[in-house]
Amino acid sequence: MAELVIKIPKELEREVETWGVDLQPLFLTFLKREFNKIKRFESAVKESKSESELKKLADEMDEEVLWILADKILSKSKLTEEKANELADELKERVAKRHGLL
Amino acid sequence: MFLIVDTNVLFSFFHSKSKVTGYFKSLREKGVSLLVPQYMFDELLGIKSEILRGCDLREDNFSVSLALLLKLVEIIPKEEYGEFIEEAKRISPHLKDAPLFALSLAFNNAPIWSREPRLKMQKVVEVLHDKEVEKYFGLTEA
Numbered sequence: 001m002a003e004l005v006i007k008i009p010k011e012l013e014r015e016v017e018t019w020g021v022d023l024q025p026l027f028l029t030f031l032k033r034e035f036n037k038i039k040r041f042e043s044a045v046k047e048s049k050s051e052s053e054l055k056k057l058a059d060e061m062d063e064e065v066l067w068i069l070a071d072k073i074l075s076k077s078k079l080t081e082e083k084a085n086e087l088a089d090e091l092k093e094r095v096a097k098r099h100g101l102l
Numbered sequence: 103m104f105l106i107v108d109t110n111v112l113f114s115f116f117h118s119k120s121k122v123t124g125y126f127k128s129l130r131e132k133g134v135s136l137l138v139p140q141y142m143f144d145e146l147l148g149i150k151s152e153i154l155r156g157c158d159l160r161e162d163n164f165s166v167s168l169a170l171l172l173k174l175v176e177i178i179p180k181e182e183y184g185e186f187i188e189e190a191k192r193i194s195p196h197l198k199d200a201p202l203f204a205l206s207l208a209f210n211n212a213p214i215w216s217r218e219p220r221l222k223m224q225k226v227v228e229v230l231h232d233k234e235v236e237k238y239f240g241l242t243e244a
Contacts, residue, residue: 042165045150051143051177058172066170070123073166077118078158084117085217087152088110094145095109096198099180099187 037061038069103134104209105235106202107175108216112138112146115171116157121232126174128241136175137209139201143168143177183208195223203227213238 006027008016016023041057049057096102114122129136146153146168154164183204190203199221206212206227213228214221221229230238 038162038166038169041169042162045147045165045168046161048147051140054143054168055172055177058169061169061173063170063173066166066173067127069166070170073159073163074116074123075118076158077116079113079117079153079156081114081117083156084113085110087149087156088108088113090149090152091109091113091142091145092198094148095139095141095201098141098145099139099201101187101191101197101200 034062034065103132103239104212105129105134105136105230105239106206106209106212106214107136107138108202108214108218108221109142110217111215111232112142112171112175114217116153116159116167125232125235125241129235129239130174132239132241134239136215137178137205137212138175139183139205140177140180143172178205178208193224193226195220 006023008023037057037060041054041061044054044057093102111122114120115126126136150161150164153159154161157164159167183201186204186207187200189207190200191197193207194200194203199218202214202216202221203224203226206214211227213230215230215232215235217231235241
């Protein structure tokens with residue numbers, strides 16, 4: 001099994017000492033829960049669930065965790081400004097069509 | 103405070119060197135609600151494969167970014183701005199921009215955040231480019 005060493009800031013360390021709990025099961029529970037939420041969301045995307053269903057699942061996820069993951073993921077993105085504009089235009093057109101405008 | 107977000111700004115979110123992600127953070131901290139019209143995310147999923155190809159991202163990576171975006175913006179149902187569509191069609195420089203203008207009108211002419219220059223070709227709704235958003239809301243990048 002892989003081993004992970006985590007540095008804990010002083011203020012958090014004090015809280016941990018107050019509760020007197022073992023951090024390992026706590027940390028693993030948190031990690032499993034957050035990854036499960038991401039997997040649930042991913043399945044919903046694959047199943048093309050509705051906007052409201054996706055929004056509900058997204059709202060259950062921890063924003064800080066998502067920022068950390070997204071920062072890492074998007075640092076590798078190869079999307080160019082030109083391609084982004086092209087996709088944005090296509091998206092706008094699709095939305096307008098759904099509104100019966102085009 | 104409300105700010106209507108155009109699709110070209112949303113897509114910058116998937117751009118690695120974009121300042122937009124920093125702006126999203128700062129706007130949220132300032133209590134600005136970022137609004138998008140209904141169907142935006144439905145249709146975003148419709149072009150998912152093109153986004154994945156364009157970004158060179160895996161599907162699970164896309165899901166994480168999408169989940170974050172969904173947390174950051176509010177999807178406004180058409181019922182809340184539908185009555186403004188006709189007026190928006192008259193104002194909007196192009197018909198495909200009308201949902202954005204309708205949303206703006208429904209929220210007391212809330213400004214639109216866009217990188218599309220044609221949106222400024224009207225005088226009813228204020229349209230802000232990235233730098234103007236920064237100035238309008240007094241942002242410092244997060």
